[in-house]
Amino acid sequence: MRRRWRTVGVLVALTLLLTAPLPAVAREEPATPVTVPALTAWTPASGSYTHERSARLVADGASERRVADTLADDLRDAGHGTVPVVPGAARPGDIVIDVQPSRTSLGSEGYELRAGKRLSVTAATETGAFYGTRTVLQLLAQGDRIPAGRTVDVPRYKERGVGVCACYIHVSMPWLENLVREMAYHKLNQLLLELKVKSDAHPEANTWGYYTEDEIRRLVALGKRYHVEIIPEINSPGHMDPWLENRPDLQLTDSDGDKQPSRLDITRPEAFAYYTSLMDEYAQVFTSKSWHMGADEYMLGSDFAKYPQILKYAQDRYGPDATPQDAFIDFVNRVHDYAAGKGRKLRIWNDGLTGANTVPVAAGTTVEHWLNVAVKPSRLLAQGYPLMNAAYALYLVRGGFHSDTEGLYDQSWDPRGFEGEKLASADGITGAKISLWPDNGRGETENEVAVALWPALRHIAQATWGDPHPDATYAEFGARGTAVGHAPGWRDLTRVPVPDGSYTFRTDGRSFDAEVRRTADGYATVRTADGCLEIRGGKLTLNVPLQPAVEAAPQTCEAGNTLQRWQLEPAAGGYRLVNAITRMTVSVTDDGRLVQYPPDRRTPAVWHLSS
Structure with missing residues (x-):
């Protein structure tokens, strides 16, 4: 009897256990695919897309075909075989490129990516479609299988850049070409390049290191194909020693009669004519609709009092209350007007805007803010100037200061964080850039600079495109870069072609x-x-x-x-x-x-x- 009741008890317990509601089991959500910049959002779906040798690139219009042609070359360079570009209906396994101008919510650079039986990239513009293909390449760099899902990915800032001073120390073209490809791969869109193009009009200025017109044309063509605008800069009226070394007649002379080989004499009509003639030569090889004139550090280590001719010029032009700073702003504005007459918008650095001027900088001039001076970013924005963040904290100086990329990431730095002021709103801020300077030219080689550049490049790409802190730790963010690797077509410049x-x-x-x-x-x-x-x-x-x-x-x-x-x-x-x-x-x-x-x-x- 006791055994029977024990058996019945076991049966009852089992019945209760089997009929009782099961405890909830936490199900792991599908991970968002890894990219740099991180995807703004990802909605998972069932299944996956698998890239196979039978894949085609389906593109009907001219814009779609240009994007598809570039993607086909990149897929080949990345080891994914030869993928034909075809018009017409898509079939499973294809990659579809579609430009729909009616998709205005995607803006000029955003895109929608859908992964399933096929991949589809949809954008309102050719540029947006191109950026969608960069995401495709990054996903395929991690394997031929992409989880099914959908993302709509739109940048937060319109200017996402890298500045390179190849203005004294020559930077090799293969290195610059690598940079353009890496920038595009990470959805950066502006290469601001201070450099010397070999001049036909002024052969006396052709001191090394210059670039030939053919070299620049090839670089600009690469930038156009990869949607990287290459904006040229000839820094003036300071830092002009690469151009004035053999032109003492245009060098500013101080009250002691000493020539200043880095400073252009802004009071002389010949100086303005010289500078604009160089602009005209650059216009033959650069297609950008922007012109960077620098305008920084004109009186570095000195002051206007040593140059009484500058005050006289300002007062003759603007009256007795004018300041020497007005002569400087006058030169900036004349360059602005000359550039505007050629269909180009002007860019300058901020440090010359000290507030000592009575003449305002021409409206529409983009100010790149790098130094904490009296005129703060908020004031420049209130005055209506487009403002780019080029903070010193983002610098990489050859043989000197290197940006603390990990520290910036841990602080969730974004383009609102200027030198000397953190802004509450992003309104009026065009974006941000990292800057490479050659101050100690022999301090590091190009290849050594590249080691520090790539993490900084990925960070600025993340901070200007989307959430500045997508991962809990910098190590996790760094793992993204390792996962996506280098851009297709990137060349390993550290390979020595002969053995030791x-x-x-x-x-x-x-x-x-x-x-x-x-x-x-x-x-x-x-x-x-x-x-x-x-x-x-x-x-x-x-x-x-x-x-x-x-x-x-x-x-x-x-x-x-x-x-x-x-x-x-x-x-x-x-x-x-x-x-x-x-x-x-x-x-x-x-x-x-x-x-x-x-x-x-x-x-x-x-x-x-x-x-």
Whole structure:
């Protein structure tokens, strides 16, 4: 009897257990696909899209076909095979590009992405569709399967940039091309480039390092294809020493009669004519509708009192109450009007706007704010100027200050955070940029700069496109960059084309024996019996020997000496020797000496190596 009741009890307990409601089990929500910038939102669906070799790119209109053609090339470069671009109806497995101008809620750069049996990118503009394809590439970089779902992704700021001063130290074109591709991959849209284009009208200004017109045309064409606007800058009226070195007649003279080679004499009509003639030459190769004139640090380390002619110019033009600062603003406004007459909008730095002027800066001039001066960002916005955040905290100085990207991320920095003022609203703020400066030109090589640049680039992309803090930790945010990798077509510039070892270098008129060793940053040292080959001598600019004809000769080997690092650039069955810092190539003189020259001024030696 006792056993029977025990059995009945067990049966009752089991019945109660089986009929009782089950406790709720937490179900893990599907993760949002990983991208940089992070997707604004993601609505998951059942299933997935799988990219297979049978995939096609379906594009009907001219805009869609341009986007699809670029995507097809990028898919090939990324190892996803040859994907044909076709018109007509889509089938499962295809990628569809669709531009619908009626989708105005997507703005000029937003897009909608749907993943299911096929992928579809829809936008109101060609640019928006292009950005949708960058997301497609990032997702496929993590595998051929994309979870089904939908996102609508629209940027918060219209200007998302990188500024590069290639104005003294030459930056190689492959490095700049890598930058354009990386910017586009992360949905950055402005490369603000301070540099010198070799001038036909003013050959006396063609000191190194300049770029040829053909080089710039190729870079601009790449930017156009990848929706990166390349905005040129010739900094003026200060920092003009790259242009005024051989023009003492245009240099500002102080009350002691001393010439100031970095300062343009803004009181002289010839100075304005000179500057605008350079603008006209740049207009032949740059297609941007903006012009950056710099306008920073004109009186750096000095003051207007040493230049009485500037006050006289201002009072003659604007009356007895005018200030020297009015002459400076007058020059800015004349450049503004000249640029406007050519269909271009003006951009300037903020530090010259000290409030000491009675003449206002022309309306519509974009101010890039980098320095905390008397006129605060809020006042510039109240005066109606478009304002871009170019804060010093976002700088990477070659051989000097590097932006604390991790600290900025942890603080949830966004473009409202200016030097000296945090704004409550984003109204009137166009966006933000990181800036690369060459202050200590030999302090780091291009490849070393790149190591610091890529995290900063991804951070500014995130902070200007969407939520500035999408992940709980900076390490998690950094993992996004690792997941998406580099842009298709990005070139590894750290690869040395010959293995370490001993070689004989031979070219017409010269041969020598040397040991080649790869450096940690991807260049090579060339060590002879007398020491390591180094560029040394001549006039220094930013601590770099940038004069042509300076000799490359053996010196005591020093591990940290960047002037002893060389790129072996493949050419005609051999290699050119390009200095990692000066970016000039080695030529051989009639008496057998090795000297550096810009490659368009003297034929570089082609070295044939044998071991």
